[in-house]
Amino acid sequence: MKDKCLQIIDWYDQRKIYFTSIACFLYVFLTILSWCLMFKLSNSIFNDICVDIISIIRKGVFIIFFLTIFNGLFKKTLDWKLTTIFAVISGLSYWFSKNPEVIKMFFSITALSCLPFKWTLNDYYRAQKWILLLVITLASFGIIENALYDKERMRFGLGFDSSSTSAVILFHIMIIYGCLKRKPWNKTNLYLFILSSVLIFIATNSRFIFGMSMVYLIISYFLLKKIDFKLISTSWMRRFIVALPFLLTILSFVIFISYNSNSTLWQSLDRIFSERFSLTHDAIFKYGLTLFGRPIVWSGNNYFNLPVAYNYVDNSYIKYILEFGLFWFVFYLLLFGFGLYRIIKTKNASYFLSLIVLLILGCIESFLFTNVFNPFMIYGYIQLNSWFCNKEWKRSF
Template sequence: MDIMNQTYQIPFGQRILAKFPWLADAIFFVSFELIVLTNFIQGTMLYNHQISSVVVGKVQIIAGILAVLKVLLFDDKSISGWLLTIFVGVLLWQSATLALGYDIFYYFLLLIAAKNVNFKYIAASFFATTTVALLLVFSLAKFGIIPNLSFTKANGTFALGMNYPTDLAARFFYLLAAYALFKNFALSLPEKISFLAVIVLTYTVTHTRVDLLVMALLLLAIIFYKQVAFILEKVTNKGITVLLGALVAVLVGASYLYRDHSTLFTLANKIFSNRLSLGNRAFKEYNVTLLGQPIPQQGFGGSSTEKLADYFYIDSSYLRILMMFGAVTFLIFIGLLVYLSQKFMQQRLYAFEIVLILVAISSLIDQHLYDVSFNIILLAALANLDYAKDSHYY
């Protein structure tokens, strides 16, 4: 047998699991909850008002150590698997250090620590934690303990303790997606009505069109699951990969080639809420590096309800990864998305594939792809998905 493909697990960890079979999952979930909560806090008006960045940073370090401990003690890997994990981890650490942002690195630690953990429990934990955290922040904003920023777009939009209304809308989209995955899209009529109520309420408060679209598509996919699954089978994994890859390529290419004197580019830029012109500015002022760079940005979120004299923020997840974390990290992420799509389609996990497609579409506009307090679908790369394989639809 090839020694590089032999699997190994620390004997000490095996002995611990023999006595405490629940311990590996427990360590993962403590790490998971800590990182979700600290990332969540950074997207609210609690951050730097009541809770300092120093505290958040130290908690995340503890969570990261726990994730690594779970992997080292309880997970078996081949030598080639360990080498690949270490190599990618070092690359992402260097990229995060250069970009001065560690969300991607901590997501990676959780991703490898999620090996063999039941994704159903991950989704349930995420849903419960995020729901409680949202209710707490809403209450704090309601009673004036933290600011409840309001913005003047349309008839007025509210952040309800978040940094910006679009962040609030994205929270609800990812919350609904997590619940849908927990139920493997097998929702009752009252649950579907509740989804519709959340969608209407979210748009009423935030006026966010992108999240209205993806939430509406999610609900439609749940209602017409058999038909959507049939279409996915006909399109095939290769077709889905090509279509989504084309969307990402068009976004990146249009941002790079954007010219404000072009009628076509101007129209597209308006449709994408000025994201093409902002992406073009990023290319002109910073360009793409191999492993990342710091890019100072200032958006509306968390600081002002008035227009800024020099607004500059890269919203698209793909452009943020490419410009801030470098070409290598960008390719790693694209490879991960392609791998997940292939895995879901091969195993007929169509609920997961639908959510992945919606997340990929949403990430063209928003920056939450690599924030685990929003998006948990990437954890499905190594997590146990057995609960969803025996679908009641087939």
């Protein structure tokens, strides 16, 4: 019996990269698919059948994630102490926040850390690209409703249940493409991304994402090769960059706590940034900091939340620390820190630019910790797992 079990484990170990890669693609694709209006506005039998099939596939995906984690622990490619710490933190955050997303993130990040990171990037790129093309195409032909979420700013959803989802997906496709490419950006791809960004911006009016997309493209095309890793690798600069996620969190709290609704300057800034200052300031004092999070129902420009009072925080750092607590939040900041340290060590300019842009944009947008968008949490976990497993890695840190 023991020999048979070992044979099964060895059989899965030889094929786990392929199984996990397929599961990664399906996880990203189906999660984003669940955010479109395809199956949300119909009560037909066909709709119910499709939802049931998708639900079964997603359960199969998490079974594969579980098997990959078990295999990694058995083969000692995953450190059991780190996995236990991650599981306990995720479990406690789920218990207090009542949000199952933290459990899904635990399984997906831990399992996908067993894949070569380039495989993960390819799976993310293909899944995001095809789901964006599919949903926008169906919305353009009227098969999915192209809902209008904001009449004043004329913000359409392009088939998704939120006005900014399509712009966010395109931005991450751009980021991941920049990490995957072997040759410098050519003008054709540059113009294609610019044109796509402009068209989606016209439909969704996602100003900050559009602005950061243009900044990223300009830096990638003109300045990527000029990134000076000799300066970045100096002791003080390396420490500053590794600590950047923590510094941005502190800066976010200082700015939003300092907001004064009676100040003309703050009122002007609040209008420019679509009331981000006042909403975040109120949320900090309403919910407060906890160790393991608390239940929070966010409501924004979402198809099903239109009649509800707007209650949303667009700053990723504050939104997630309020909902999931200090322990969960610090653990994920450590993932970014370890990822940044390794990127500097390997002098990977594309990874460096991509992660820095995502961290900065996290100050004004809420998707930094959305793991079906941002694969760098997986990259950070790979490095943290290596640190736990490898004494030489620890001495180099």
